[in-house]
Amino acid sequence: MGHTRINLSYMRSAEQYISEHIDTFQSEIFEFLRIPSISASPEYLHEMGEAATWLKGMMENSGLEAKIYKTPGNPIVLGESSKAGENAPTVLVYGHYDVQPPEPLDLWTSPPFEPEIRDGRLYARGSSDDKGQLYLHLKAAEAFLKGVGNLPINLIVLAEGEEEVGSPNLLPFVKKHSDQLACDIAVISDTGMMAPGLPSILCSLRGLAYFDIEVSGPSSDLHSGVYGGPVVNPALALAQILASLQDSKGKITIGNFYDDILDWSSQAKKQMKELPFNQQELERFIGAELCGGEKEFSVLERLWTRPTCEINGLNSGYTGTGAKTVLPSTAQAKISFRLVPDQTPQRIENLFRKHIEKVTPKGVQVTIKQLHGGMPWRAQLSDELKHAVNSALEKVFNKRAVIAGEGGSIPIVRDLETVLDSPVLLLGFSYPGCNLHAPDEWFPVESIENGIRTIAHLYHEISLMAKIC
Amino acid sequence: MGHTRINLSYMRSAEQYISEHIDTFQSEIFEFLRIPSISASPEYLHEMGEAATWLKGMMENSGLEAKIYKTPGNPIVLGESSKAGENAPTVLVYGHYDVQPPEPLDLWTSPPFEPEIRDGRLYARGSSDDKGQLYLHLKAAEAFLKGVGNLPINLIVLAEGEEEVGSPNLLPFVKKHSDQLACDIAVISDTGMMAPGLPSILCSLRGLAYFDIEVSGPSSDLHSGVYGGPVVNPALALAQILASLQDSKGKITIGNFYDDILDWSSQAKKQMKELPFNQQELERFIGAELCGGEKEFSVLERLWTRPTCEINGLNSGYTGTGAKTVLPSTAQAKISFRLVPDQTPQRIENLFRKHIEKVTPKGVQVTIKQLHGGMPWRAQLSDELKHAVNSALEKVFNKRAVIAGEGGSIPIVRDLETVLDSPVLLLGFSYPGCNLHAPDEWFPVESIENGIRTIAHLYHEISLMAKIC
Numbered sequence: 001m002g003h004t005r006i007n008l009s010y011m012r013s014a015e016q017y018i019s020e021h022i023d024t025f026q027s028e029i030f031e032f033l034r035i036p037s038i039s040a041s042p043e044y045l046h047e048m049g050e051a052a053t054w055l056k057g058m059m060e061n062s063g064l065e066a067k068i069y070k071t072p073g074n075p076i077v078l079g080e081s082s083k084a085g086e087n088a089p090t091v092l093v094y095g096h097y098d099v100q101p102p103e104p105l106d107l108w109t110s111p112p113f114e115p116e117i118r119d120g121r122l123y124a125r126g127s128s129d130d131k132g133q134l135y136l137h138l139k140a141a142e143a144f145l146k147g148v149g150n151l152p153i154n155l156i157v158l159a160e161g162e163e164e165v166g167s168p169n170l171l172p173f174v175k176k177h178s179d180q181l182a183c184d185i186a187v188i189s190d191t192g193m194m195a196p197g198l199p200s201i202l203c204s205l206r207g208l209a210y211f212d213i214e215v216s217g218p219s220s221d222l223h224s225g226v227y228g229g230p231v232v233n234p235a236l237a238l239a240q241i242l243a244s245l246q247d248s249k250g251k252i253t254i255g256n257f258y259d260d261i262l263d264w265s266s267q268a269k270k271q272m273k274e275l276p277f278n279q280q281e282l283e284r285f286i287g288a289e290l291c292g293g294e295k296e297f298s299v300l301e302r303l304w305t306r307p308t309c310e311i312n313g314l315n316s317g318y319t320g321t322g323a324k325t326v327l328p329s330t331a332q333a334k335i336s337f338r339l340v341p342d343q344t345p346q347r348i349e350n351l352f353r354k355h356i357e358k359v360t361p362k363g364v365q366v367t368i369k370q371l372h373g374g375m376p377w378r379a380q381l382s383d384e385l386k387h388a389v390n391s392a393l394e395k396v397f398n399k400r401a402v403i404a405g406e407g408g409s410i411p412i413v414r415d416l417e418t419v420l421d422s423p424v425l426l427l428g429f430s431y432p433g434c435n436l437h438a439p440d441e442w443f444p445v446e447s448i449e450n451g452i453r454t455i456a457h458l459y460h461e462i463s464l465m466a467k468i469c
Numbered sequence: 470m471g472h473t474r475i476n477l478s479y480m481r482s483a484e485q486y487i488s489e490h491i492d493t494f495q496s497e498i499f500e501f502l503r504i505p506s507i508s509a510s511p512e513y514l515h516e517m518g519e520a521a522t523w524l525k526g527m528m529e530n531s532g533l534e535a536k537i538y539k540t541p542g543n544p545i546v547l548g549e550s551s552k553a554g555e556n557a558p559t560v561l562v563y564g565h566y567d568v569q570p571p572e573p574l575d576l577w578t579s580p581p582f583e584p585e586i587r588d589g590r591l592y593a594r595g596s597s598d599d600k601g602q603l604y605l606h607l608k609a610a611e612a613f614l615k616g617v618g619n620l621p622i623n624l625i626v627l628a629e630g631e632e633e634v635g636s637p638n639l640l641p642f643v644k645k646h647s648d649q650l651a652c653d654i655a656v657i658s659d660t661g662m663m664a665p666g667l668p669s670i671l672c673s674l675r676g677l678a679y680f681d682i683e684v685s686g687p688s689s690d691l692h693s694g695v696y697g698g699p700v701v702n703p704a705l706a707l708a709q710i711l712a713s714l715q716d717s718k719g720k721i722t723i724g725n726f727y728d729d730i731l732d733w734s735s736q737a738k739k740q741m742k743e744l745p746f747n748q749q750e751l752e753r754f755i756g757a758e759l760c761g762g763e764k765e766f767s768v769l770e771r772l773w774t775r776p777t778c779e780i781n782g783l784n785s786g787y788t789g790t791g792a793k794t795v796l797p798s799t800a801q802a803k804i805s806f807r808l809v810p811d812q813t814p815q816r817i818e819n820l821f822r823k824h825i826e827k828v829t830p831k832g833v834q835v836t837i838k839q840l841h842g843g844m845p846w847r848a849q850l851s852d853e854l855k856h857a858v859n860s861a862l863e864k865v866f867n868k869r870a871v872i873a874g875e876g877g878s879i880p881i882v883r884d885l886e887t888v889l890d891s892p893v894l895l896l897g898f899s900y901p902g903c904n905l906h907a908p909d910e911w912f913p914v915e916s917i918e919n920g921i922r923t924i925a926h927l928y929h930e931i932s933l934m935a936k937i938c
Binding site: 104312 | 511712756789840
């Protein structure tokens with residue numbers, strides 16, 4: 001009983017610290033979001049360095065020891081607090097300080113790197129994905145380290161700057177420093193809640209296989225009148241190739257594409273059917289009918305448990321104002337597949353290449369480049385850990401968490417699980433419709449406080465859990 | 470006999486003037502080509518005005534009376550010489566001082582608006598199409614007006630600045646000034662010769678129907694992982710729509726598309742087979758196998774007498790460096806059809822719209838905009854006129870001219886023929902492979918002198934022809 005009283009007062013101090021500093025937190029997030037840390041474009045190398053340095057400083061402000069590690073790409077920032085002792089559990093937090101390119105810029109209501117609050121939403125590129133959410137962990141730690149005086153767990157915060165370009169340098173780093181990064185649980189806040197006020201634990205992620213393809217024909221652009229007819233048009237050939245990837249029923253037509261997909265348990269399927277999901281609301285938000293993909297699966301299944309083939313970009317010939325009668329020399333597309341367990345990017349690449357070879361018309365050549373890939377994932381949490389997470393969420397939201405899936409990819413999740421040999425918990429605080437990777441990305445202002453408080457409770461619950469063990 | 474002697478000495482003086490001034494002519498063409506008179510882009514309005522003013526000045530230098538006429542778009546420049554008297558025939562020369570956009574700029578060996586001579590070729594945007602060739606007519610007139618003292622025909626030079634964007638203001642102008650523009654023959658030098666040294670008269674042009682199409686789905690770009698699956702991808706839908714336009718045999722699959730095509734006489738087909746055409750050479754030049762289009766027609770037939778469907782541009786989603794996992798909100802294509810007699814842009818637009826409506830998948834909307842259209846054309850020259858043209862060509866090239874077709878479009882040709890009720894002669898001096906509408910457009914340096922001399926002889930032959938009548 002005495003033990004519980006101490007813990008309560010301990011958490012009360014941490015919570016008090018959080019509510020007293022919430023304005024400071026908000027202005028600090030603004031600072032972080034103002035740095036255009038776009039990893040996809042080589043023009044922003046300085047800004048990547050700036051973001052890493054800002055993050056190191058903020059870790060130190062929060063009471064962590066911090067260090068920047070060089071990599072062949074963007075640096076990795078590592079923050080640590082190991083004063084809880086060898087018997088206390090170690091939590092590793094993974095996040096990323098790089099963001100998606102903000103284009104098309106003209107569709108942003110306010111500029112992507114000038115954060116602005118409107119109607120309870122913090123609008124900025126990276127607000128949800130992932131700078132805003134990574135930041136929450138620093139402040140949960142700070143609430144203990146500065147508000148109480150000590151953190152009940154050992155904490156490692158691992159932040160990379162290349163998540164949006166496939167994390168090419170993270171895994172080598174983690175492997176090299178696996179002793180230093182050893183942990184009992186890895187926590188990632190880079191996802192969202194099923195609905196505002198409804199806390200959610202993610203049980204699955206889709207994988208990714210992303211390709212650049214280029215169709216090339218004539219050695220230079222030609223006049224479409226003078227040469228049109230006997231020349232195979234690369235843009236038309238590209239359209240034919242792309243159209244061949246899916247049939248009218250939404251099935252991907254690449255041979256053996258569906259071979260490796262694992263089924264879900266009937267219990268999991270039942271839980272998914274019971275989730276509060278409103279298709280009309282999603283259609284209103286998206287502004288389009290949800291009639292794509294495999295018709296025999298529910299919308300949530302198509303979003304979470306089924307693979308996809310998307311065209312992410314098209315480019316060929318003249319795309320400016322007015323008419324230019326050009327027969328283009330080349331045509332490019334960006335194509336990506338979302339994968340589900342146990343599909344792998346390697347196998348899908350092989351099948352994709354075979355298909356393209358089969359369907360490419362005479363008179364043009366195709367080159368394919370895999371830009372990045374990531375494995376799909378399903379959560380493997382113990383009952384004890386589930387209990388700790390549920391307790392933390394219930395204390396802040398007064399509601400039992402639901403188990404949800406996620407259509408996006410965080411390729412590093414499965415890799416971290418394997419290399420560190422520890423379970424990974426995905427616990428995010430953005431809301432549906434937060435415009436991830438799109439113009440007007442936002443993060444709920446209320447999730448700043450809710451997120452920091454939940455994470456603080458989680459750290460506490462994990463510390464208790466370990467003591468019980 | 471005396472009559473012939475006078476004519477010979479008369480032509481000799483004109484020819485002498487041409488050969489004495491060839492260096493001046495070349496530097497004047499350079500001046501003209503340095504003005505970036507790009508009509509497709511609204512950024513170049515000043516340059517369009519500059520080009521029109523330059524042209525007016527050059528007409529006056531050549532001895533013509535010249536005037537600039539405002540239109541709702543770019544101005545029309547009119548040059549005239551009517552001192553040959555009412556009994557002399559009137560030749561109307563039509564040309565255009567606007568050029569195609571030069572993009573992609575990185576594929577030009579020398580900048581598009583900095584003319585440069587390499588290996589007997591004058592490289593610059595507009596050198597062949599059409600500033601370089603329009604200029605030749607001014608100098609042929611000058612050779613008479615300044616070198617001899619009088620021009621044996623009445624001449625009208627009509628130059629517009631909107632040919633590359635569909636000539637929206639030319640026809641209203643011609644209709645309004647039809648009395649002033651009345652002529653016995655219209656001559657256009659905006660085409661090429663079948664081969665270097667082989668003079669050619671064009672007997673056919675293809676028409677054009679050019680469209681912008683946009684497929685729109687979700688109201689904004691979406692994260693391809695979070696939303697991929699039930700959302701119909703507009704880029705994929707566009708690919709499906711474009712792929713549906715042609716079958717594997719190169720046939721356009723739009724219903725009733727081929728209905729209005731007139732056949733050619735067996736004599737015309739025989740002449741076409743006898744033309745000096747080397748498929749391997751064209752394939753080497755283009756850098757691709759000529760295996761597109763309708764297989765049952767010869768390459769020249771596919772180039773000249775059969776319609777086409779080309780994709781001129783594609784644009785959707787992310788087209789920058791690296792990977793962006795976006796599900797694009799819209800996808801655009803520029804599509805154009807080359808038409809042959811008696812297809813019309815209006816009928817083809819209707820058939821195209823019907824087809825698109827039929828093939829558009831559920832979940833996306835398509836909007837179609839016709840950017841411009843032009844009628845296909847076949848020459849209607851009298852035997853007398855053919856004789857005059859052949860005589861002029863033979864005097865310069867020492868070779869009989871061949872009758873050729875042309876895959877490109879000069880939409881105004883058929884309209885001029887109709888409104889002015891006069892035959893149109895297409896007589897051009899560029900060579901195959903001159904990169905019309907493409908990077909590294911060029912005009913043969915030798916065609917400057919050959920062209921001016923041929924045109925001078927043509928004016929003379931036409932004046933004789935009328936006297937005989």
